[in-house]
Amino acid sequence: xxxxxxxxxxxxxNGSAVAVHALNKVDLHIEEGEFTxxxxxxxxxxxxxxxxxxxxxxxxxxxxxxxGKDITRMSENDLIDFRLHxxxxxxxxxxxIPVLTAQENVxxxxxxxxxxxxxxxxxxxxxxxxxGLESQADKRPSQMxxxxxxxxxxxxxxxxxxxFVLADEPTANLDSVSTSNLLDIMARLxxxxxxxxxxxxxxxxVIDRARRVITLEDGHIVSDETKA
Amino acid sequence: MMLVQIAxxxxxxxxxxxxxxxxxxxxxxxxxxxxxxxxxxxxxxxxKEAIEKESSHIQIHNPKYKEFMEAKFTIAxxxxxxxxxxxxxRVKAVSNRFVVMxxxxxxxxxxxxxxxxxxxxxxxxxxxxxxxxxxxxxxxxTKGIPVLVGEKLAKDxxxxxxxxxxxxxxxxxGDMTAIKVKIVGLYKTNNSMFDGMNVFIPKEALQNAxxxxxxxxxxxxxxxxxDVDDVKTELQSGTKSMVETWKESIPELAIAIDTFDKTMFIxxxxxxxxxxxxxxxxxxxxxxxRVREIGMLMAVGMNKDKVFSMFMLETIFLSLAxxxxxxxxxxxxxxxxNHSGINLSMYGxxxxxxxxxxxxxxxxxxxxxxxxxxxxxxISILAALVPAYRxxxxxxxxxxxxx
Numbered sequence: 001x002x003x004x005x006x007x008x009x010x011x012x013x014n015g016s017a018v019a020v021h022a023l024n025k026v027d028l029h030i031e032e033g034e035f036t037x038x039x040x041x042x043x044x045x046x047x048x049x050x051x052x053x054x055x056x057x058x059x060x061x062x063x064x065x066x067x068g069k070d071i072t073r074m075s076e077n078d079l080i081d082f083r084l085h086x087x088x089x090x091x092x093x094x095x096x097i098p099v100l101t102a103q104e105n106v107x108x109x110x111x112x113x114x115x116x117x118x119x120x121x122x123x124x125x126x127x128x129x130x131x132g133l134e135s136q137a138d139k140r141p142s143q144m145x146x147x148x149x150x151x152x153x154x155x156x157x158x159x160x161x162x163x164f165v166l167a168d169e170p171t172a173n174l175d176s177v178s179t180s181n182l183l184d185i186m187a188r189l190x191x192x193x194x195x196x197x198x199x200x201x202x203x204x205x206v207i208d209r210a211r212r213v214i215t216l217e218d219g220h221i222v223s224d225e226t227k228a
Numbered sequence: 229m230m231l232v233q234i235a236x237x238x239x240x241x242x243x244x245x246x247x248x249x250x251x252x253x254x255x256x257x258x259x260x261x262x263x264x265x266x267x268x269x270x271x272x273x274x275x276k277e278a279i280e281k282e283s284s285h286i287q288i289h290n291p292k293y294k295e296f297m298e299a300k301f302t303i304a305x306x307x308x309x310x311x312x313x314x315x316x317x318r319v320k321a322v323s324n325r326f327v328v329m330x331x332x333x334x335x336x337x338x339x340x341x342x343x344x345x346x347x348x349x350x351x352x353x354x355x356x357x358x359x360x361x362x363x364x365x366x367x368x369x370t371k372g373i374p375v376l377v378g379e380k381l382a383k384d385x386x387x388x389x390x391x392x393x394x395x396x397x398x399x400x401x402g403d404m405t406a407i408k409v410k411i412v413g414l415y416k417t418n419n420s421m422f423d424g425m426n427v428f429i430p431k432e433a434l435q436n437a438x439x440x441x442x443x444x445x446x447x448x449x450x451x452x453x454x455d456v457d458d459v460k461t462e463l464q465s466g467t468k469s470m471v472e473t474w475k476e477s478i479p480e481l482a483i484a485i486d487t488f489d490k491t492m493f494i495x496x497x498x499x500x501x502x503x504x505x506x507x508x509x510x511x512x513x514x515x516x517x518r519v520r521e522i523g524m525l526m527a528v529g530m531n532k533d534k535v536f537s538m539f540m541l542e543t544i545f546l547s548l549a550x551x552x553x554x555x556x557x558x559x560x561x562x563x564x565x566n567h568s569g570i571n572l573s574m575y576g577x578x579x580x581x582x583x584x585x586x587x588x589x590x591x592x593x594x595x596x597x598x599x600x601x602x603x604x605x606x607i608s609i610l611a612a613l614v615p616a617y618r619x620x621x622x623x624x625x626x627x628x629x630x631x
Binding site for chain 1: 230234241525527529531532
């Protein structure tokens, strides 16, 4: 079953002088449980595609159906609510809330979903355990390494039990050991819990681990390979 | 609850900057409190003095006396009013006066004078005139007509105790008349203008010289100043004479207080405005510094109401963190000033000419502390609106990528 579908998706940025086609009639289906990397050179449209399917940006034309709903026709408030319950985000710069501990950062999403305290606490601790940071639960982001922060970000992305996780260059700021650890964790969550992951990346190590690799160039999909 | 927690912790993210804002709040609020208390203390004393020594709470005159200032316009129903006031438990004391405008003459100087004929016992209960004496005695042990004059008037006349100036004024027929009197006492209030023109004399002596019976001024001192308006209304409803409260009989003081209130309002407004601008500036910087974080919060599903609330809370916390300390410091300064007094004798002459005391005892009614607290809360909320609104205008997709 497709969790993400785009049809003739285009995005044009109207600059001061020239209009830039960031995405040009992109048709894409991503099935539940996939571990997919979207790759391509800078300016190829990777982040734009992720932003649009994540409901953070609007398409110029075309349709985007996420978890069976056409998100291009949603109001801003509905879209925020939709993101909260359906999409997990992992950002390149981790973007944790600096004044909260690791556990509080993970609980934060569930708090907005109005989950009860016991459930929040148990799930946060179980996710931190899954990413190997159970012992760091009381630490704030500034007390953790980049790799640890990104693992907390993954735990936070999964806390809301999203339909899929969008990760924008998640390893860009990590060393090789941290990258390897993070990929192991995400792959395990994908295989054991069936979580769908979609990455945008330049990182060959991520590309090597992905089961499907979609290549974008100048806003077009130029290849779409699924590994055996 | 976590929103409150985040907002509170965010206040302390940049400890130095928050402390500077708090310091500004502390200095601003404590200054406002002390300034208000200092001025209130000054005016409160002036009002108290004006009531107790000069005008009393209420005065009654013949309307024509107020218009022409001629002694012949006496109060027709003075006896009835006196009886009525004698039965009123709210009235502490009443002085029936006969007042003429004239000149005080000595061999070396002439000074305009307001000559006040009083019942010596009644007057003392109303204005505690004997308490203001610095030399001599209160209308006792003398031959001839005794008078009490202000130190300033005596100085202007170049006369002292036991000297005999002449008081000159118009009688009932409009003819000039004069009486020789003897200074038996010198008084001093904190109002040098009052001391420079008022001469107190036994009423009968003045009435006989002026050939006028009756009184043209009734001064009423109440037990409780809050009854002024009620007593005035009741008196006015039963007489054709003119009944005035102290605010009406000393309009210059009422105007001065009104002007002072307006000036204070402007000063307080400017101080609060400066503090509010400081808060807005700090919080706008906080919003600009945290664009990526705000973008992330919106991206992961924090709705705009919550983002707005978070910045509102943060600004209010920042504002209110310093407020209790500022209020306490202000209260402590007022308490210290009230206990030891602030000596302004270096400006004594200028203050005295306006009726103010050289010693100021700052004081502020408790209700003013509550009003001030309310104002601080309102200003904090208003100051919070600008940065909170600014945070809402961010687009999550672009905000996340902001370096």
